[in-house]
Amino acid sequence: MGDEHGPLVDLGTERPQVPARARNMSPIVPRASISGRALVAVVAIMTFLASITTGTVLLVSASAAEWQSEVASEITMQVRPQAGRDLERDVIAAAEAMRTQPGIVQVKPFSKDESARLLEPWLGSGLSIEQLPVPRVVVARVQPGTTLDLAGLRRAVTQVAPSASVDDHRAWIERMRSMTGATVFAGIGILVLVIAATIISVSFATRGAMAANRPIVEVLHFVGAGDRYIANHFLRHFLRLGLEGGLIGGGAAMLGFGFSESIAAWFSGTPVGDQFAALLGTFSLPPSGYLALAVQAVAIAAITAWASRRTLFATLDDID
């Protein structure tokens, strides 16, 4: 039974004129039979949420890394006033002791006036610092990449000024690191939930589409179509729906991040704006962040297709 046979029926002179051009064949699975709009909306929302989560995690991580490097390259020393000692002399001696330590590149003792300005937000202007036992601050910059001998520095400083204490902000850095870790962890948790919700929604949509198209699947089985052939025809629709949803959700999130700088500028000066600026810096995503969001949108479309394929094969097993 191959192509070498002649025609099955010979119509003789009745033979119709064969159209010269190929016909536009209808799709095996009609597009309208798959309720795609709801699925596109679900995938778009999920992609949007996932993109916002990823973008925020990237922003927080980048800002935290920036703070950490800034804070880690700085140490501060406090010299407290002590009865029977000249605070001014102690500050100068301690600053000098600090300067001689290897790895210290710049030492800046805060003068009386500068200390008063630091306290102005709390104590108001016109303050006479002489009347208060206010400690004096000395800030030093550490050469990046050097490991400072903190114990040696403390010894050297306390020898000349017993009331001096050195803080390398280690506690702060640790707290920041754990905060960043918690943000990333929460972000990953949200992403996992979003992906799980996407898979479940897609599975339901696929099952619905298969139920609506059961007669088509049965006929395709009758004419000898294998499961792979049938699944591929459904899969095309779901991949397209997934890509559409991913594009809409991911695109909206990217636009959101694109406009965030302008939005941050509108809010600058307000308490909320300043908090955000302190937390997330300029609120602008680097190009690699946009690339990550695009990859994520494509990944969600791929997950949509994969979930659909899995459900398709499971459902095809039940239809014959």
Add this chain to the structure above:
Amino acid sequence: MVRFENVGLRYGLGPEILRDLTFLIPAHSFQFLTGPSGAGKTSLLRLLFLSIRPTRGLVNLFGQDVSLLGKDQVANMRQKIGIVLQDFRLLDHMTTYENVALPFRVMGREESSYRREVIDLLKWVGLGERMDALPPILSGGEKQRAAIARAVISRPQLLLADEPTGSVDPTLGRRLLRLFIELNRLGTAVIIATHDITLMDQYEARRMVLHQGRLHIYE
């Protein structure tokens, strides 16, 4: 080509509706399958089409034990079998032409390679003018002819037809019988399930009679 040995079939926990069926369907043979309503003709056709598996016994199709076939192998085997069902099973979103061409499409053939063949066959079954019509607007007889055309278009090795002339007038019935005979002449084994004595009287062929779940063969 087809060998049944002591085949029995029951649905669920119900009584056995086909019992101890043992027969051969040789290649190039032609037979009518007949019997009263509810005798199990459609169930036997479904067994032959691999859409149900027997409860017991051996079914061997094209030299293979069907109980050992995987889903892909069943799909491949169905490409060698044409089936016409009583409820036609045409796809409503496809034109008559597309429905008839579906087996070729599933085989992955180019439309240009089968276009003439499909149009010729549609003309032959009297659907030349209805090629671009969708099944919902076809009459019962037209649907039946389209379903027959779809079953025979790829010239299967085995053709199964369930009451194929039930919805057509006697003249067209004779014409469709000629199509089945022609197909058989070209090498297809044909099994036509029917109650239509007139149809059976028109062609001298083996008769398989199902009665109370058992099969009697009259050569």
